[in-house]
Amino acid sequence: xxxxxxxxxxxxxxxxxxxxAMERELSTLPxxxxxxxxxxxxxxxxxxxxxxxxxxxxxxxxxxxxQIKDQVAKRKQLEKSIRELEINxxxxxxxxx
Amino acid sequence: MIEGTQYKDxxxxxxxxxxxxxxxxxxxxxSWAEYLYAQSGILPGFTANLRTLDIDFLIKNMRRPVKxxxxxxLAKEAGYTxxxxxxxxxxxxxxxxxxxxxxxxxxxxxxxxxxxxTNLGVNVQALRHLSSLTNNSILIELFGFSITVPSPExxxxxxxxxxxxxxxxxxxxxxxIISLLPFIDKEKFKEIFDHLTKKEQQEINxxxxxxxxxxxxx
Numbered sequence: 001x002x003x004x005x006x007x008x009x010x011x012x013x014x015x016x017x018x019x020x021a022m023e024r025e026l027s028t029l030p031x032x033x034x035x036x037x038x039x040x041x042x043x044x045x046x047x048x049x050x051x052x053x054x055x056x057x058x059x060x061x062x063x064x065x066x067q068i069k070d071q072v073a074k075r076k077q078l079e080k081s082i083r084e085l086e087i088n089x090x091x092x093x094x095x096x097x
Numbered sequence: 098m099i100e101g102t103q104y105k106d107x108x109x110x111x112x113x114x115x116x117x118x119x120x121x122x123x124x125x126x127x128s129w130a131e132y133l134y135a136q137s138g139i140l141p142g143f144t145a146n147l148r149t150l151d152i153d154f155l156i157k158n159m160r161r162p163v164k165x166x167x168x169x170x171l172a173k174e175a176g177y178t179x180x181x182x183x184x185x186x187x188x189x190x191x192x193x194x195x196x197x198x199x200x201x202x203x204x205x206x207x208x209x210x211x212x213x214x215t216n217l218g219v220n221v222q223a224l225r226h227l228s229s230l231t232n233n234s235i236l237i238e239l240f241g242f243s244i245t246v247p248s249p250e251x252x253x254x255x256x257x258x259x260x261x262x263x264x265x266x267x268x269x270x271x272x273x274i275i276s277l278l279p280f281i282d283k284e285k286f287k288e289i290f291d292h293l294t295k296k297e298q299q300e301i302n303x304x305x306x307x308x309x310x311x312x313x314x315x
Binding site for chain 1: 149150151176178179180182189191193194195197265266267268269272
């Protein structure tokens with residue numbers, strides 16, 4: 001086995017494990033985005049997400065806004081990482097074939 | 098495969114350990130130690146050719162720090178993904194730029210690579226042949242951090258001793274050994290060699306014979 005083969009195999013296994021872990025974490029995070037509405041000069045926050053053809057908005061209590069913001073940001077970052085991992089996995093599969 | 102963002106990832110995690118007074122309890126091992134040798138200039142002329150996306154830390158003492166700290170909680174708060182490997186029982190930390198951070202510890206006593214719970218809140222695999230790394234470590238001052246790494250001589254010795262058990266990583270390790278050998282101190286190498294077990298010394302002699310590598314003093 002060449003150095004390249006061993007690096008690719010190691011990277012392939014690592015990517016698959018990492019993807020599984022990130023997908024597990026993703027399933028615990030809220031989907032959608034946060035929208036801010038000003039009503040009578042007061043700010044209200046909603047977690048908006050698409051369900052079929054409808055956009056559903058759930059009110060976020062002020063004390064939870066930052067936490068939900070962080071979780072939504074984390075979700076986006078994880079989705080990006082997972083997309084990159086999927087590309088890596090496909091690339092390696094193509095090379096190894 | 099290493100991109101600029103992954104160097105940042107490495108330093109970001111080093112900073113997390115530093116800010117929580119945990120860096121002093123770890124030794125950076127694996128290919129990132131080579132990166133630190135090159136960056137710090139302790140081996141003039143040496144350039145680290147091959148790095149991996151794994152960052153490995155050797156925990157110096159499972160009972161330190163005395164007051165336990167949970168690295169996984171700190172890492173999760175900082176945006177890392179934590180994975181408790183069901184098969185191995187170990188804890189792994191993933192960065193958003195797809196690096197894997199893992200911890201190991203020296204195995205003492207009987208057993209077959211047991212997983213050990215540490216005072217750092219991570220379950221780590223205990224491995225043999227690590228004493229040469231902990232007993233021969235050096236401190237590198239870089240970018241405001243004090244980072245412990247094995248001495249280059251201990252690093253090479255350890256890589257040789259474990260080489261036949263490294264499976265798919267064996268060839269990659271041989272490349273690392275070959276690239277480091279011209280830069281290491283023969284006297285220090287011999288000194289560490291003399292403190293190894295007979296079996297470990299034999300592994301080194303076999304490796305050198307198999308690879309047709311001459312090294313004065315062994």
